[in-house]
Amino acid sequence: xxxxxxxxxxxxxxxxxxxxxxxxxxxxxxxxxxxxxxxxxxxxxxxxxxxxxxxxxxxxxxxxxxxxxxxxxxxxxxxxxxxxxxxxxxxxxxxxxxxxxxxxxxxxxxxxxxxxxxxxxxxxxxxxxxxxxxxxxxxxxxxxxxxxxxxxxxxxxxxxxxxxxxxxxxxxxxxxxxxxxxxxxxxxxxxxxxxxxxxxxxxxxxxxxxxxxxxxxxxxxxxxxxxxxxxxxxxxxxxxxxxxxxxxxxxxxxxxxxxxxxxxxxxxxxxxxxxxxxxxxxxxxxxxxxxxxxxxxxxxxxxxxx
Numbered sequence: 001x002x003x004x005x006x007x008x009x010x011x012x013x014x015x016x017x018x019x020x021x022x023x024x025x026x027x028x029x030x031x032x033x034x035x036x037x038x039x040x041x042x043x044x045x046x047x048x049x050x051x052x053x054x055x056x057x058x059x060x061x062x063x064x065x066x067x068x069x070x071x072x073x074x075x076x077x078x079x080x081x082x083x084x085x086x087x088x089x090x091x092x093x094x095x096x097x098x099x100x101x102x103x104x105x106x107x108x109x110x111x112x113x114x115x116x117x118x119x120x121x122x123x124x125x126x127x128x129x130x131x132x133x134x135x136x137x138x139x140x141x142x143x144x145x146x147x148x149x150x151x152x153x154x155x156x157x158x159x160x161x162x163x164x165x166x167x168x169x170x171x172x173x174x175x176x177x178x179x180x181x182x183x184x185x186x187x188x189x190x191x192x193x194x195x196x197x198x199x200x201x202x203x204x205x206x207x208x209x210x211x212x213x214x215x216x217x218x219x220x221x222x223x224x225x226x227x228x229x230x231x232x233x234x235x236x237x238x239x240x241x242x243x244x245x246x247x248x249x250x251x252x253x254x255x256x257x258x259x260x261x262x263x264x265x266x267x268x269x270x271x272x273x274x275x276x277x278x279x280x281x282x283x284x285x286x287x288x289x290x291x292x293x294x295x296x297x298x299x300x301x302x303x304x305x306x
């Protein structure tokens with residue numbers, strides 16, 4: 001990417017003319033690593049997010065355009081903004097992929113312009129936004145097809161504002177994502193634990209072996225039995241017997257996401273119980289819930305049962 005332009009996007013305002021930038025953004029980039037330096041609210045994050053929007057980046061968190069992305073100037077909030085990325089020095093293979101989208105200058109050099117435009121459709125809530133992505137210097141060229149878009153996609157990693165916290169271990173953590181994507185870690189995701197001879201060599205296999213020994217420990221087994229019979233059984237609903245587990249590795253998989261239903265499965269409980277305990281996690285239609293039985297188990301007074 002050689003050039004990034006943004007108009008009416010967050011802190012960046014409108015251009016005065018095609019030749020005069022005004023308050024708009026126009027950044028010339030060079031090959032290699034680019035470092036952005038600036039004070040708070042100078043627009044560093046806006047520059048990164050502009051690239052994210054224009055290139056349809058993949059990221060762990062979902063990002064969509066809101067009314068706050070439209071610049072607010074002396075005349076009020078803008079009703080549109082545009083972001084344009086220019087790519088130069090394309091290889092022959094890349095020129096072939098984007099052939100119908102290229103722009104050729106007077107010197108015969110070919111460039112690829114990708115223009116993202118967002119328009120605020122409603123000035124009042126719900127503030128609907130219409131977006132389009134086209135090619136050409138002014139965004140008047142053809143739209144990018146699926147194959148071309150896939151070649152432009154990039155991966156976005158959130159900033160390490162708290163490096164120590166961000167790099168902590170945990171399911172879905174950045175550390176687990178990095179490890180899961182590291183080439184030499186691919187083979188480590190195989191579970192090679194053999195209970196017969198108590199052996200394991202891969203990371204997942206070692207975790208499974210540790211889990212096996214922890215769950216076989218007499219003290220852990222006694223504590224778990226006491227928890228299940230002395231406490232959790234009292235919260236069982238009908239035939240749904242609530243059972244807990246003690247362990248450290250969970251399902252011992254690298255870099256996996258987890259859903260409420262997987263939580264229920266790993267905890268050894270019925271999803272309907274999870275829905276009762278955490279109704280904000282599971283929609284009511286996804287689980288059969290006996291509300292009367294729940295009221296009786298919880299000992300609610302008659303006035304609250306309805």
